[in-house]
Amino acid sequence: MRWIWLLLGSYYFYMAAEPSLVLLLLLSTVVDYFCGLGMWEAGQQLKKLYLATSISVNIGILFVFKYLGFFTASFQGVLGFFGLPESDPDSAYQFEQILLPVGISFYTFQTLGYSIEVYRGNIKPERHFGTFALYVAFFPQLVAGPIERANRLLPQLKKRIHLDLGNIRKGLIFMAWGFFLKIVVADRLGLYVDEAYSDPELYHGLPLVLSAIFFGFQIYYDFSAYTAIAIGAARTMGYDLMQNFNRPFFATSAMQFWNRWHISLTRWMLDYLYRPLKVTLKMSRLLAVFLVFFVIGLWHGANWTFVVWGMLNGLLLILEVATNGFRKKIIAKLGLSKKVVGVLGWIIVMGYLVISLIFFRSPSIEAAWYYLEHMFTITNLHVNILNNYFELFLSFLLILGVQAVHYTKGNHRIDELVVHKSTPLRWTIYITYILIIVFFALNRQQTFIYFQF
Structure with a gap:
């Protein structure tokens, strides 16, 4: 039952910053868990589709919450440079109001690495959802790394550990x-x-x-x-x-x-x-x-x-x-x-x-x-x-x-x-x-x- 306690603690730790943003962590976890299982049992074309789904969702989350305002402002700057009309800042949505989720660059890269390794056939997908969720959200390195590899951390989360x-x-x-x-x-x-x-x-x-x-x-x-x-x-x-x-x-x-x-x-x-x-x-x-x-x-x-x-x-x-x-x-x-x-x-x-x-x-x-x-x-x-x-x-x-x-x-x-x-x-x-x-x-x-x- 150790994984339950660690997973609850990890999610509580992350929610201490902004409770609602834990949904993004959960979304990345769910998508990559099922994409990993799908890739292991699918043919080559379907494997590529599962990998593309994993990459699209994770990079998409990262883009919207971290880079959308930046690229929007940069695009408007280019329009202004060439004398083209820019959007009205009073009527346009202010993307800088989007709250940057703590550690989003770290956990999206960690779970993306898992999907790529499964696609390449270097590791088997983790079938225990709780263990995989803990791999993504393990609280010591969740918000600022190190960005762990699945073949290093997942086996550790599954082994029996004694007081040392x-x-x-x-x-x-x-x-x-x-x-x-x-x-x-x-x-x-x-x-x-x-x-x-x-x-x-x-x-x-x-x-x-x-x-x-x-x-x-x-x-x-x-x-x-x-x-x-x-x-x-x-x-x-x-x-x-x-x-x-x-x-x-x-x-x-x-x-x-x-x-x-x-x-x-x-x-x-x-x-x-x-x-x-x-x-x-x-x-x-x-x-x-x-x-x-x-x-x-x-x-x-x-x-x-x-x-x-x-x-x-x-x-x-x-x-x-x-x-x-x-x-x-x-x-x-x-x-x-x-x-x-x-x-x-x-x-x-x-x-x-x-x-x-x-x-x-x-x-x-x-x-x-x-x-x-x-x-x-x-x-x-x-x-x-x-x-x-x-x-x-x-x-x-x-x-x-x-x-x-x-x-x-x-x-x-x-x-x-x-x-x-x-x-x-x-x-x-x-x-x-x-x-x-x-x-x-x-x-x-x-x-x-x-x-x-």
Whole structure:
């Protein structure tokens, strides 16, 4: 009966945000459940129809609730550009009034992945509706991932699980680490970032450079914090969710970064978009990469800023692949060591990433350009825009501390800092850790950044 309790808890968790929107979650679940069963027993033509139904319903829900207002506004902008009459905003339906369901991009992709895997014959359809509904709605990763694969999570939901104190300890450590990353580190960096982005003209120069760097770390710690909490919560109950990060800020190439950042999304795009474009449609590798990053950008939000951010990252990856041979010749001619090449690669990738994230953070393309223009207008060395040197010093210290932990233990072995210690030392660490959170946490009620996606 465990699935009943977990399913009820998951639906209650989701309905806490907006009860009526749970109907969309249920609709995706019902459609993909029956499409999966239908595909397994149908002929090739009917299988395609079932898959098309699954894709149409899920993408249709995503389009209406996340992108309809965006594309409508963009279309009206095109009409205005060519001098054609636009619809009357007073009489037209205001699509921005549609409430964006929390986590809709995550659970639609998760259930779509299930349908595609059944269609390809890689997995058998789940015949127990309750277990399948739990796979779609499993509360730890429902609203912000990781986007789980059916062949990983479904078997776990069906196996018998016994109380395991080791799993509980490890899960609680991961959750505590996630809370620390969010309310002590990410939200603290957010104070500086929000202040700088509030008026780029007022804080031109070095404060904008520092804010751009801080936002890179803020979004990383904010998102990886949720992932750590999700993995920890699932682990306490005996379930193993996939890791979503693998020390991405130590990447020395664009390819390496995207193999380490938001791993569940990039692998989803690789398996269900890139390979079909390249293999089935015979599209060139570079064009397929560009289209994938266009979709990655749009997946993040209904705004051209996200699209530009995605395409900028796609462009860097394309340039990296296209110039690989040329760069190897230059490196050999200059006689650069592997370590030097790695450091130079890290500087280029991180610098490029920080600049691209300005579009991610800005409310509009115009605001992003405005930020960039003023960022490179340096008139003095003043950076303390919060007028609090302790907070600024603490921010740098926390970044260095977290990066040191990730460098030594990665994102997936945080528990090793604690579990192998003696009992007195372990409890000293626990108590110290709790006191750090109590004294240094920010009470901002700041939601996770990826909740909006």
